[in-house]
Amino acid sequence: MSRGADIHLKGVSKRFDNGLRALDRVDLDLRAGEFVSIVGPSGCGKSTLLRIVAGLVASSTGTCERPADVETAFVFQEAALLPWRNVERNAQLLMELEGHPPDERRARAAEALALVGLAGFEKSYPHHLSGGMRMRLSLARALALRPGLLLLDEPLAAVDELTRDILQEELSALWRQAGFTAVLVTHNVHEAVFLSDRVVVMSPRPGRIVDVVDVPFAFPRAPELRASPEFARLTGEVTAALRRPIPA
Ligand SMILES: Nc1ncnc2c1ncn2[C@@H]1O[C@H](COP(=O)(O)OP(=O)(O)OP(=O)(O)O)[C@@H](O)[C@H]1O
Ligand SMILES: [Mg+2]
Incomplete structure (x- = not known):
């Protein structure tokens, strides 16, 4: 049984008190049990968007609809353990x-x-x-x-590449088993494609969604998928979206 949460962001913009505009009219529907990754340049508002999804930060305009009772858990790049x-x-x-x-x-x-x-x-x-x-x-x-909603902010950025591949495979298996909705922020396009149903590509700040790339591969995904031409095609598509000039 899926314990995931449906979440709907409509026209979400964020302007901080100092006037800095971090997010610009973000529309995003997260379906229960889905794995979505967010990629985008540094400082484009990815972590801010996760905090809005978590209900930790309010948007300046727009709405974030989420079930009131959804258990939400956060994982950060620094493991943040008590020594x-x-x-x-x-x-x-x-x-x-x-x-x-x-x-x-x-x-x-x-x-x-x-x-x-x-x-x-x-x-x-x-x-x-x-x-x-x-x-x-x-x-x-x-x-x-x-959790019904697991938010992951660059959790694997600090581990070596081989460990990272293995942890991706483990994370994918845990997600399929537990059925939570997962939102992963990552700078690693391969990681985003390997893990996700969809990859959301954001523009430089103020972050807007410039593309959403569907990843059609069935789960479970074998490690060898990473070496396939279809995988390369999708990572190429995401990378191209990241580099595309932003229309004014
Ligand atoms: N509380 C705050 N007050 C003012 N500005 C903030 C605050 N939090 C974040 N910012 C600014 O908002 C912008 C977006 O920050 P955010 O951390 O969401 O970016 P990011 O996409 O996660 O970046 P990175 O990839 O480097 O983690 C940045 O310019 C950041 O300095
Ligand atoms: Mg961040």
């Missing part, structure tokens, strides 16, 4: 903040750690983990909330 807490206590952190009872926290943390391949590392501390393992832990902490 004095071991793996299982880090995995429980968000549930603690939300007031889940201890038994439930322990059970859900154990389940999420097993899902991301960290079973057996419960008593380890973050400084003993590799970058990839820290990111798995950050993901487990988010998954333990059983």
Whole structure:
């Protein structure tokens, strides 16, 4: 059963208090259970858009319709772990903040750690983990909330390329299994195409949507897909959209 959330952004613009225009009339419908990536130049408003989708920041104009009760979890580029807490206590952190009872926290943390391949590392501390393992832990902490909406802001930007490919495959499997709606911000066009149903391409600031590229490959996607001509064609399409001059 899908626990994903339908979300509708209509005419979303964002102007910060200092006058800076970060987003310009963004229209985007996210369908329940879909995996959507957002690519665009640095500073174009991608993280701002994610925060608006999360309900953490209000748009200046336009609307973001989302179910009031959808559990939302965020994963950032920096794993943002607490160094004095071991793996299982880090995995429980968000549930603690939300007031889940201890038994439930322990059970859900154990389940999420097993899902991301960290079973057996419960008593380890973050400084003993590799970058990839820290990111798995950050993901487990988010998954333990059983989110209907998972927002990922460049989560794999800091890991090496091989680990990154493997984590992409793991993330895709977790998403298919859990059924949440996923929105991923990434600078990596290959990553966006490999993981997504659709890739949203944004212009330089103030960010506007300049293209939405549908990715027709069925799931699960094999690692070899990355070497196929069709994959190259789609990454080429996204890259071309990123480089296209913006009409005034
Ligand atoms: N609270 C704020 N007040 C003022 N300006 C802000 C605020 N938050 C972000 N900005 C500015 O808004 C613009 C968009 O920022 P945002 O972080 O959304 O971009 P981004 O696309 O995520 O960039 P990057 O790819 O570098 O992460 C940037 O110029 C940023 O400096
Ligand atoms: Mg950002």
